[in-house]
Each structure stands twice: as structure tokens, then as C-alpha cells.
Amino acid sequence: MLKEFLQFNEKEVSEKIENFIKEKVEEFKRDGVVLGISGGIDSTVCAYLCKRALGKDKVFGLLLPEKDTPRKSLEDAKFVAKNLGIKYKVENLTRVIKDYGVYNLIKIPALTKTMRANIVKAAFNFYYKKTSKNPFSAAILGIKKDTPYYSYLRKVTAYMRIKHRARAVAWYKYAEINNLLVVGCCNKTEDMVGWFVKYGDSACDISPIGSLYKTQVWQLAKYLKVPERIVSKTPTPDMLPGIVDEFAIGFSYKLIDLVLVGLEKGIDENIIAKECLIDLDKINYIKELKKKSIHMRELPPQPIF
Amino acid sequence: MLKEFLQFNEKEVSEKIENFIKEKVEEFKRDGVVLGISGGIDSTVCAYLCKRALGKDKVFGLLLPEKDTPRKSLEDAKFVAKNLGIKYKVENLTRVIKDYGVYNLIKIPALTKTMRANIVKAAFNFYYKKTSKNPFSAAILGIKKDTPYYSYLRKVTAYMRIKHRARAVAWYKYAEINNLLVVGCCNKTEDMVGWFVKYGDSACDISPIGSLYKTQVWQLAKYLKVPERIVSKTPTPDMLPGIVDEFAIGFSYKLIDLVLVGLEKGIDENIIAKECLIDLDKINYIKELKKKSIHMRELPPQPIF
Numbered sequence: 001m002l003k004e005f006l007q008f009n010e011k012e013v014s015e016k017i018e019n020f021i022k023e024k025v026e027e028f029k030r031d032g033v034v035l036g037i038s039g040g041i042d043s044t045v046c047a048y049l050c051k052r053a054l055g056k057d058k059v060f061g062l063l064l065p066e067k068d069t070p071r072k073s074l075e076d077a078k079f080v081a082k083n084l085g086i087k088y089k090v091e092n093l094t095r096v097i098k099d100y101g102v103y104n105l106i107k108i109p110a111l112t113k114t115m116r117a118n119i120v121k122a123a124f125n126f127y128y129k130k131t132s133k134n135p136f137s138a139a140i141l142g143i144k145k146d147t148p149y150y151s152y153l154r155k156v157t158a159y160m161r162i163k164h165r166a167r168a169v170a171w172y173k174y175a176e177i178n179n180l181l182v183v184g185c186c187n188k189t190e191d192m193v194g195w196f197v198k199y200g201d202s203a204c205d206i207s208p209i210g211s212l213y214k215t216q217v218w219q220l221a222k223y224l225k226v227p228e229r230i231v232s233k234t235p236t237p238d239m240l241p242g243i244v245d246e247f248a249i250g251f252s253y254k255l256i257d258l259v260l261v262g263l264e265k266g267i268d269e270n271i272i273a274k275e276c277l278i279d280l281d282k283i284n285y286i287k288e289l290k291k292k293s294i295h296m297r298e299l300p301p302q303p304i305f
Numbered sequence: 306m307l308k309e310f311l312q313f314n315e316k317e318v319s320e321k322i323e324n325f326i327k328e329k330v331e332e333f334k335r336d337g338v339v340l341g342i343s344g345g346i347d348s349t350v351c352a353y354l355c356k357r358a359l360g361k362d363k364v365f366g367l368l369l370p371e372k373d374t375p376r377k378s379l380e381d382a383k384f385v386a387k388n389l390g391i392k393y394k395v396e397n398l399t400r401v402i403k404d405y406g407v408y409n410l411i412k413i414p415a416l417t418k419t420m421r422a423n424i425v426k427a428a429f430n431f432y433y434k435k436t437s438k439n440p441f442s443a444a445i446l447g448i449k450k451d452t453p454y455y456s457y458l459r460k461v462t463a464y465m466r467i468k469h470r471a472r473a474v475a476w477y478k479y480a481e482i483n484n485l486l487v488v489g490c491c492n493k494t495e496d497m498v499g500w501f502v503k504y505g506d507s508a509c510d511i512s513p514i515g516s517l518y519k520t521q522v523w524q525l526a527k528y529l530k531v532p533e534r535i536v537s538k539t540p541t542p543d544m545l546p547g548i549v550d551e552f553a554i555g556f557s558y559k560l561i562d563l564v565l566v567g568l569e570k571g572i573d574e575n576i577i578a579k580e581c582l583i584d585l586d587k588i589n590y591i592k593e594l595k596k597k598s599i600h601m602r603e604l605p606p607q608p609i610f
Contacts, residue, residue, distance in 0.1 A: 008470035013610055020608035028600070029447040094405045100478055142334040151482075158481035158543055165474045168504060169467060173405055176463035177456075184605055203504040205600065280482060295333070295510065299604065300489055302515035303325035 002275055007215060010216060010223035014049065016210045021053035021089040024206045025181055032058030034175050035183040036167050036201075037088065038238045039076030041230060043185040045217055045232045046208055050183060051084050061088035062174055064167045066097050071138070083227065089174075091164050102162050105155040123240065127153055135160075136248040137285075140194045142294050145294040158235070164200030172203075179207045189214040192260050193286065194293025195249055202296070213261065250285070260284050307580055310566040311521060315528035319354065323330045326358035330486055335362030339480050339599045340488040341472050341506075342393065343543045344381030347537060348490040350522055351513055353529045353564045355488060356389050366393035366481055369472045371402050378543065381535060388532065394479075398471050406577065407467050410460040424506070434459055440465075441553040442590075445499045445597050465542070469505030476508075494519040497565050499598025500542070500554055518566065519558040555590070565589050 019023050025033060033050050037043045049061045061081045065074045074090070081088035094112040097103065109139075110116045126134050129147055138147070139157045147153070175182045184195050184204025188211055209217055214235070221231050234252070246252050251259075255276055262272040297302075306401050306593045330338060338355050342348045355364045355369075366386045370379045379395070386393035400406055402408065419463055436453050443452070452458070464482045473487075489509025491501050493516055500508045519540070526536050540550040540558070550559050567577040574588050600606075 008610065016610060017608050020606075031450075047486045096401055099400045099404060100474065102478065105482070114493075154484055158478050159338060161481060162474060162478050165477060169405065169470045169474060172470060172504065173407065173463050173467050177410070177459050178381065180457055199504050199508040201479065202605075205607045207607045208603070211610060292512050297604070299330065299602070300507075300509045300512045300515070301325075301513045305313065305321060305323050305516055 002258040002262045002267065002272065004247065005265055006213060008216060008219075013212070013221060014052070014223060018053035020131065020262050021050055021183075025058070027056060028181055030181045031179045032060065032063060032181075033183045033206075033255050034060040034171055034178070034180040035185060037061040037063055037077045037080055038169055038185075039073040039080060039230070040233065040235060040238060041217060041221055041226070042187055042209065043077075044080045044226055045221050045224060045228045046185045047080060047084055047086065048182055048221075048226060049208055051227040052087060052224075056085045057087075059084070060178065061086050062089055062095050062167075062171060063090045064170055065090070066093040066166075068163075069238070073236075077231070078231060079227075084198065085233060092290055093163070093168055096166050096169075097162060100166075102159055102163060103160050106152075108112060134241065134248055134250065135258060136195070137250060137289065140289055142292065156243065158193055161197045161200060163238075164197035165203075168200055168203040175205075183208060184209055184210070187212055187214050187217050189257055189260060191297060192293075193289040194250060195245065196296070198296045199282060213257040215257045217245060228291065249289075251282070258288060260290075261282055263287065263290070307563040307567045307572065307577065310570055311518060311562060313521060315523075315525055318517070319357070319525065319528060320472070322354050326355055326409075326486065326488075326511065329535070329575070330363070331539055333486055335486045336484045336509075337365065337486075338488045339365040339367060339476055339483070339485040340490060341476055342366040342382045342385055343490075344378045344383075344385060344535070345538065345540060345543060346522060346526055346531070347492055347514065349385045349531055349535045350526050350529060351488055351490045352385060352389055352391065353531060354513055355525075356391060357529075361390045361474075362392075363387070364391045365479065365483065365485060366391055367472075367476060368395045369443055369475055370395070371398040371468060371471075373407065373468075374455065374543070378541075381538070385535060386534075398475065401471050401474075402467060403469075404429035405467060407464055410464050410523060411457075419559065428563055431484055432461060439553055442555060445594055450464055466502045466505060468543075468571065469502035470508075473505055473508040480510075488513060489515070491515055492519050492522050494558060494562055494565060496602060497598075498554060498561065498594040499601050500550065503601045517565050518562040520562045554594075556587070561591065564588055566597075568592065568595075 032054060035043060037044055037047055047059065047061060063074060063077045091273055127149055133145060135153055171182045182205045183214060184202060184207045186202050186207060187209050190196045191210060218231065236294050237245060258276050259272055272282050273283055319491050337359055340351055342349060342352055352364065352366060367381060368382045432454055440458055440461050448548055476487045480550045487510045489507060489512045491507050491512060492514050494566055496515060523536065542550060563581050564577055574585060
């Protein structure tokens with residue numbers, strides 16, 4: 001039953017998004033759009049929609065790798081931009097991030113040479129092993145000071161998140177110089193569980209796929225004829241080499257989307273649990289992520305007089 | 306009459322803000338707050354309120370100068386931090402901003418040596434002279450492509466705004482490493498006319514003085530016994546050396562607050578104009594700034610299906 005809630009007409013939705021992009025560019029009086037292209041499914045689908053809406057000459061791609069970016073991601077991002085025929089620019093952010101002193105944040109003396117080669121993955125696994133918590137959910141759910149490796153987790157969090165914020169700065173610089181709208185590429189699943197960086201990848205002027213769950217983005221990608229090479233990739237957060245979304249969040253997108261859409265539609269949690277073949281604990285975990293990430297989806301609170 | 310709308314009980318408002326800060330730190334399970342201290346009135350008032358709410362040991366100041374920051378600003382910021390007895394850190398952002406290629410954006414061959422010494426001020430005045438528009442309102446209100454020095458204005462905008470965004474990245478890095486809330490220091494006047502940087506100085510977890518007009522911030526500063534040296538300073542945007550707020554916005558804060566509060570309370574525009582001794586054109590200009598900056602005060606739009 002839950003599956004039905006996620007069904008949609010690809011043609012209709014694609015047209016609505018394209019019209020939305022066109023209207024916003026006119027409303028804001030801009031000469032086009034800029035978006036970060038990571039080589040992942042979300043930014044690729046956004047780039048395809050932007051090209052359909054505005055034509056290839058009004059879409060600009062920024063490819064912003066840094067020290068930890070796998071070469072394969074950059075290659076995929078170039079492939080997407082070339083495939084679409086849009087203008088793109090590669091800007092390496094390693095120096096910016098280095099200047100912020102971020103790469104030196106994580107040092108584990110006991111790391112082997114192989115572990116060092118992929119230090120963040122090692123750090124993630126290290127924390128996971130020691131605490132049996134994953135850094136992502138711990139960072140969202142809040143961490144008590146007596147958690148082992150508390151300060152370590154904090155550093156891993158800062159290490160990860162600065163990358164998306166440094167990218168947002170680059171998007172806006174480029175947008176301001178060229179009079180463009182910044183297109184955000186977050187989807188509804190990420191949005192609901194806090195799987196994004198506040199003022200990082202969520203920073204944008206318009207959010208074309210913000211109303212689509214991740215599994216719907218995949219469905220739309222097929223309709224848009226996004227090459228299989230991109231559609232079949234395992235989603236990663238583009239900040240932790242070796243760490244994939246579904247491991248960090250703790251669920252497959254297929255499962256999490258069913259739970260989220262069930263909760264959205266007010267379905268009884270026991271029914272959701274039964275249909276998803278999971279126990280209520282897991283639903284509560286997702287509800288908790290949703291609740292604790294509310295502040296990331298709202299404007300900053302002010303006192304009211 | 307309009308003046309009366311701006312009156313408030315300083316003790317009551319101060320207490321409400323302090324309680325708000327305390328509650329939010331508990332709600333978010335943080336160990337304190339971090340805020341950027343510029344040496345201006347807004348961040349100083351916020352720092353004073355945070356200290357009153359949490360005690361000096363839970364308030365951390367970040368002083369983030371860059372190449373264009375006047376030495377006096379940094380000295381004032383240090384004076385505030387020392388005066389409060391809070392921990393603070395100076396982090397120079399020149400290298401970060403340089404790495405983004407921003408300092409090279411503005412080049413006017415005809416600049417004299419003296420003008421070069423203060424290049425952004427020169428750029429501002431240059432544009433102003435050529436177009437009789439000021440870059441701030443032009444950037445908010447939208448610029449037609451046939452405006453003289455169009456691309457020049459775009460670059461000046463990017464040059465100015467990146468500084469606040471680079472600071473926000475530093476605040477969050479520090480906050481994440483030390484489990485702190487990021488305190489924003491924008492006031493209601495700036496908020497209403499768009500005199501802030503989207504995802505820059507407005508990026509924060511809580512906004513303690515976001516409900517206070519600028520002239521109310523001054524009033525509160527006196528109640529909090531902020532040193533005269535800070536209260537009497539001419540407000541500047543902390544990104545354009547030599548450019549002060551009131552010149553860039555085009556009105557004194559005293560005037561703009563009366564107009565804004567009049568519009569907020571639904572007072573007839575003719576009455577506002579009469580009481581402020583200005584003509585309706587100026588009220589329309591403020592209304593236009595308010596309208597065109599709406600997107601800066603809202604979450605990014607998404608298409609709705």
C-alpha cells in the first residue's frame with residue numbers, strides 16, 4: 001500500500017519542475033542557473049531538468065572537488081556536464097579547506113598506513129567500532145559528553161560538513177558574478193532525516209527536487225534518460241570517501257521512503273512496521289531523526305516579544 | 306506617533322532574550338554559544354546578552370578579519386571580548402578569500418595609488434558616480450543588463466558578500482568542534498531591507514536580536530552598559546572598508562525604522578511620509594527593498610505537486 005503513495009506521473013512532474021525553474025529565473029531576473037555537479041544522481045537530475053527548462057546555454061555546472069573527492073566522482077561529474085553540453089568549471093577547493101585548518105582535525109596515531117590513505121573512512125569506522133553508533137545519527141541526535149570519543153566525533157562532524165559549506169560559498173560567488181540563480185539539489189528524503197548540511201548543500205535560491213523522495217528521483221532519472229552509469233551508482237554524501245548514504249543513515253532508501261511517506265500520510269505505525277517488515281524501534285529511530293533535524297528545515301528562531 | 310511603536314521596556318526585553326538563549330542551548334544540548342564579534346553594535350549587544358544568559362565561560366567569540374578589515378574594527382572587537390572576559394580567537398580569513406579568487410575580481414586600471422589603497426571604497430564610489438545608483442540597492446532591486454558597468458557591479462557584489470559567507474563557515478566549524486550553538490547578530494531593520502548576506506551573516510542557529518529594530522538595539526546597548534566607544538560608532542557592513550550602512554541603504558536608521566514600523570503597523574503611507582518629513586517616493590523605495598528581499602527571509606521555494 002505504502003508504495004502507492006510514492007507513485008507519480010513522471011511527465012507531469014518533470015513539466016511542473018521545468019516550469020518552476022523557468023518562472024523563478026524570470027521572477028528573480030537572472031540570466032540562468034548555476035549548480036554544483038557531483039556526479040551523483042540528485043545533481044544530475046537537477047542539471048537535466050534545468051537544461052530542459054532553460055536550454056543548455058543558461059545552465060552552468062560547478063565541479064568542486066577537494067583532497068578527499070574520489071577521482072571517479074569528478075569523472076562522473078564531467079561526463080554529466082559534457083553529456084548535457086553545458087558550460088562547466090572545475091575549481092579545486094582543497095586549499096580553501098586546508099586554510100580553514102580542517103584536514104588536520106583528525107589524527108589517530110594508531111592508524112595503519114592503509115587506513116591513513118582513507119582517513120575519514122577510517123575515522124568513521126573507528127568511531128563506529130568503539131561506540132557502535134554511527135557519526136551521522138549521533139551528530140543529529142545529540143551526543144552526551146560521556147560518550148566515548150566525544151571530541152573525536154565532533155571533529156569528524158566538522159571535517160565532513162565544512163566541505164559542503166565551502167562549496168556553497170563557491171556557488172554563490174559564481175552566481176553573483178554571472179547573475180545566476182543557485183539551484184539546490186537536495187531531495188525530500190535527505191531533507192526529512194537531516195542528511196544534509198545546514199547552510200551547506202541546502203543553501204540555494206530554488207530547490208527543484210525538494211518535494212521528491214530519493215526513490216522518486218531515481219524514477220524521474222529514468223524518465224529523463226539519465227545514463228545508467230549515474231543511475232546505478234551507490235549514493236554517497238560526497239564528503240566522506242568510502243562512506244555511502246545507506247550505511248550512514250542506517251536504512252536503504254527504499255525502506256526509509258516507505259516509512260517517511262507512511263508517516264506523512266498519517267498511517268498507523270504498526271501498519272507501517274508490518275508492511276516494511278521492520279520493528280517499531282526502527283520507525284522510532286526515523287521519527288527521532290526527523291524531529292531532531294527540524295531546526296535544519298526552519299528559519300533560525302527569534303525570541304518573540 | 307511612529308516613535309511610540311519603537312518604545313519597549315529594556316529590562317523586560319533583555320530578560321526575555323536571555324531566557325531564550327538559555328532555553329535554546331539546553332534544547333539543542335550544546336555546551337554554550339559561539340558568535341562572530343566584529344566590534345560593531347549588533348554583535349557586541351549579542352555577546353553581552355549571551356554572557357548574561359550563560360555566564361562568560363560558555364560564550365566564545367570569533368574575530369575573523371581579512372585584508373580589507375580596518376585595524377580599528379579588530380581592536381574594537383578585542384576590546385569587547387576582553388571587556389566581557391570571554392574566550393576569543395582571532396582567525397585571519399585573507400587566505401581563504403584569496404583562494405576563492407575574490408580579491409582579484411575588481412581591477413580598475415584608472416585607479417590612482419590612493420584609490421587602490423582602499424579599492425572597494427573606490428569601486429563603490431566609482432560605480433555610484435557612473436550610474437548614480439548605489440551598489441547595494443542595485444544588487445537587491447535587480448539590475449538590467451544595459452546598466453552601465455553591469456558586470457562591474459556584479460563583481461563588487463560578489464567581492465563584498467563572500468566575506469560574510471566565509472565567516473559563517475568558520476563559525477560553524479568552531480561550533481561543530483566544540484558543540485556550540487551559532488548565534489546570529491542580524492537585527493530586524495537589516496532583515497527587512499535585505500541589508501545582510503543570504504547564507505552569510507544571517508546563517509545561524511538562533512537569532513537573539515532578530516526582533517529588534519536597529520534603533521532599539523542602540524537603546525538596549527545603553528541599558529546593557531555597552532561602552533560608549535562601541536555605541537557611538539558609525540555602523541558599517543564590515544565588508545566594504547570606508548562604506549557605512551546609512552550611506553549604502555540611503556537613509557538614516559532613525560528614519561528607516563520609523564518607516565518600517567509604520568508599515569508594519571499598517572499606518573497610512575501619507576501619514577508616515579508626513580511624520581517623517583519625506584516624500585512618498587522614498588517610502589516606495591523602502592517598500593521595494595522589502596519586497597525584493599523577501600527571498601532572503603524565506604526558505605528556498607520548491608515546486609508543489
